[in-house]
Amino acid sequence: MNCDLLVVGSGFFGLTIAERAADSGLKVVVIDRRPHIGGNAYSEADPETGIEVHQYGAHLFHTSNPAVWEYVNRFTTFTNYVHKVYTTHNGVVYPMPVNLGTINQFFQAAYSPGEARELIAEQAGEFNVKDAKNFVEKGIALVGRPLYEAFFRDYTAKQWQTDPEDLSASIVSRLPVRYTYDNRYFNDKWEGLPTDGYTAWIERMADHPNIDVQLNVDFFDESQPFNKKAAVGQVPIVYTGPVDRYFDYSEGELSWRTLDFEKEVLPIGDFQGTPVMNYPDMDVPFTRIHEFRHFHPERESYPDDKTIIMREFSRFAERGDEPYYPVNTTADRDGLLKYRELQADEKDVYFGGRLGTYQYLDMHMAIGSALSMWNNKLDRR
Ligand code: FAD
Numbered sequence: 001m002n003c004d005l006l007v008v009g010s011g012f013f014g015l016t017i018a019e020r021a022a023d024s025g026l027k028v029v030v031i032d033r034r035p036h037i038g039g040n041a042y043s044e045a046d047p048e049t050g051i052e053v054h055q056y057g058a059h060l061f062h063t064s065n066p067a068v069w070e071y072v073n074r075f076t077t078f079t080n081y082v083h084k085v086y087t088t089h090n091g092v093v094y095p096m097p098v099n100l101g102t103i104n105q106f107f108q109a110a111y112s113p114g115e116a117r118e119l120i121a122e123q124a125g126e127f128n129v130k131d132a133k134n135f136v137e138k139g140i141a142l143v144g145r146p147l148y149e150a151f152f153r154d155y156t157a158k159q160w161q162t163d164p165e166d167l168s169a170s171i172v173s174r175l176p177v178r179y180t181y182d183n184r185y186f187n188d189k190w191e192g193l194p195t196d197g198y199t200a201w202i203e204r205m206a207d208h209p210n211i212d213v214q215l216n217v218d219f220f221d222e223s224q225p226f227n228k229k230a231a232v233g234q235v236p237i238v239y240t241g242p243v244d245r246y247f248d249y250s251e252g253e254l255s256w257r258t259l260d261f262e263k264e265v266l267p268i269g270d271f272q273g274t275p276v277m278n279y280p281d282m283d284v285p286f287t288r289i290h291e292f293r294h295f296h297p298e299r300e301s302y303p304d305d306k307t308i309i310m311r312e313f314s315r316f317a318e319r320g321d322e323p324y325y326p327v328n329t330t331a332d333r334d335g336l337l338k339y340r341e342l343q344a345d346e347k348d349v350y351f352g353g354r355l356g357t358y359q360y361l362d363m364h365m366a367i368g369s370a371l372s373m374w375n376n377k378l379d380r381r
């Protein structure tokens with residue numbers, strides 16, 4: 001192998017490892033089976049309108065981790081974008097996550113924070129969190145029946161394509177309700193969007209003389225040089241693809257949810273006046289609509305007579321679909337433990353990222369865990 005380290009997958013986890021290793025003098029090869037780098041954070045300018053579209057769903061950067069914030073700022077600056085979400089229920093728009101504004105609008109009232117708390121506690125008294133037998137009882141125990149039915153029941157049913165009576169109470173530990181008018185979506189210390197877009201940021205991470213990126217290369221394709229059979233044991237490997245695929249699904253397939261996106265260019269300057277509108281009702285088949293121009297209100301180059309929207313649909317993934325969110329059934333957790341045992345026998349192979357660890361990771365978490373893997377394991381080999 002003509003390199004010191006092979007990284008499989010060019011998402012934020014793989015690129016962070018590659019950048020740290022290259023900076024310390026190692027020759028790194030990064031392969032990705034997709035035709036572009038960046039994993040799910042990849043975005044590109046739509047050819048017709050120039051509007052930046054997040055190909056795999058809207059990506060908002062936020063973190064409270066100072067080491068991650070310092071690190072990402074080496075490659076990009078961030079805008080002052082602050083994420084906010086609205087939801088359309090029964091033909092009326094409400095602010096999300098559920099907050100005092102949502103509650104007062106929903107009950108046509110002017111409750112103070114204390115009064116709203118009392119009301120919701122009373123409505124939530126119908127069930128007890130500890131004894132909740134399924135998602136419905138847990139949801140009602142947390143926020144009371146009226147809010148649960150309006151904002152959580154059908155939205156969750158659409159996300160999981162499952163009747164909430166059949167969903168485990170454990171998929172939810174809390175439902176967000178705020179007793180103030182604060183409708184900021186994230187609570188992190190730092191938040192923003194990369195000024196020149198995600199792809200410019202990602203390309204700067206990979207732009208190092210010690211990094212060789214090879215696209216359209218699948219680790220399991222034995223006709224190309226950097227495949228599993230040829231590389232394991234010959235060179236240290238950081239693997240960020242699906243862990244069950246690595247072991248040829250020997251302990252069963254881990255289950256994922258996936259999303260389908262329908263993109264549309266509209267001949268108007270503004271469709272919904274905000275980046276993300278949720279649709280929590282059953283009579284609408286999608287879960288939300290993204291309108292990408294609103295992620296960058298500062299960009300003067302965007303046209304004022306065209307806009308791009310993307311409807312998002314949620315379903316269980318089959319083999320060949322993009323795996324997005326771990327389902328995490330009991331069988332999945334058992335399978336994952338067996339895969340972890342198998343990993344221990346793989347010489348000099350390090351499993352990371354959301355696919356390699358079967359864990360939902362935000363970008364800052366993927367970057368943070370890659371920095372720790374580099375500092376605590378790889379840099380000390
Ligand atoms: P990935 O980005 O998935 O990269 C893995 C790479 O490995 C892929 O490029 C893949 O092609 C490659 N690969 C897999 N198998 C092989 C193989 N056999 N051979 C070669 N290459 C292979 N995070 C946020 O912080 N904010 C958000 O708003 C946000 N929104 C999200 C929305 C959606 C719909 C999803 C799915 C994720 C979102 N995330 C968000 C999370 C973010 O995408 C992840 O944190 C990030 O992708 C993690 O990077 P990763 O490197 O672990 O994985």
Ligand code: NA
Pocket residue numbers: 057058059060
């Ligand atoms: Na998102």
